[in-house]
Amino acid sequence: MKKEAQYDLHWQYHRVIEVSAAIAIGLVALMFVISKKFDVSNVIKEVTAVAIQVEDIPITRTIKKTEAPRKPTIPVADPEIDPMQDFEMPDMEDIVNLDLKPAPPPPPDDRNEVVPFFAVEQKPVLVGGNQAIADYIVAHHLFPKMAQEAGVSGKVLISFIVGTDGATRDVKVAQEKPEGLGFGEAGVTVMKAMKFTPGMQRDKAVSVTMQQPISFTINN
Numbered sequence: 001m002k003k004e005a006q007y008d009l010h011w012q013y014h015r016v017i018e019v020s021a022a023i024a025i026g027l028v029a030l031m032f033v034i035s036k037k038f039d040v041s042n043v044i045k046e047v048t049a050v051a052i053q054v055e056d057i058p059i060t061r062t063i064k065k066t067e068a069p070r071k072p073t074i075p076v077a078d079p080e081i082d083p084m085q086d087f088e089m090p091d092m093e094d095i096v097n098l099d100l101k102p103a104p105p106p107p108p109d110d111r112n113e114v115v116p117f118f119a120v121e122q123k124p125v126l127v128g129g130n131q132a133i134a135d136y137i138v139a140h141h142l143f144p145k146m147a148q149e150a151g152v153s154g155k156v157l158i159s160f161i162v163g164t165d166g167a168t169r170d171v172k173v174a175q176e177k178p179e180g181l182g183f184g185e186a187g188v189t190v191m192k193a194m195k196f197t198p199g200m201q202r203d204k205a206v207s208v209t210m211q212q213p214i215s216f217t218i219n220n
Contacts (some may be wrong), residue, residue, distance in 0.1 A: 015144040114207045122200035124162040124208050136190050143216055144182030154183035154219045162196045169199060187214045
């Protein structure tokens with residue numbers, strides 16, 4: 001009988017513990033559920049409490065301002081500064097001792113170019129031909145008197161230059177036979193008075209060297 005009483009107490013003790021544990025677990029679960037509901041409600045309240053306002057912002061354009069050109073600065077002379085203060089005069093000896101090269105000669109003038117008679121393209125022509133020489137000798141009585149009185153004929157070769165204007169220059173006696181009777185002087189006088197058409201080289205008038213033979217003959 002005593003063992004049965006102890007057995008009942010032992011069984012009731014375990015039963016109480018199981019019931020207490022079940023109650024505790026139920027309370028814990030209930031508290032967990034309540035706390036979850038409380039947290040969710042708080043979160044919802046907090047979320048609904050925040051208001052987001054959206055405003056229409058007008059579109060703005062940035063306009064780049066054009067800068068006005070800067071005015072140039074004009075230096076103004078300072079009356080207190082001497083402009084010749086830092087200027088040093090060069091030494092005259094250095095100027096004198098400078099190696100000055102002479103200026104190159106000017107290009108030759110085509111008008112002063114003298115072309116030999118055999119090399120010129122278009123040769124000068126005596127105006128009036130050889131008859132002009134004979135007429136000039138007779139008209140100006142250029143036959144040497146000494147040779148005429150002695151009845152001696154002669155020949156002379158006159159060298160000269162025909163210029164671009166057709167006039168003769170540098171008239172000289174190249175040969176004279178016989179010499180000393182005046183044929184050379186008469187020939188120079190005649191050729192100084194003669195006119196030519198100028199010689200042409202590359203379509204330009206040029207000076208040309210020439211020689212002209214002249215015969216002085218006495219007619220019997």
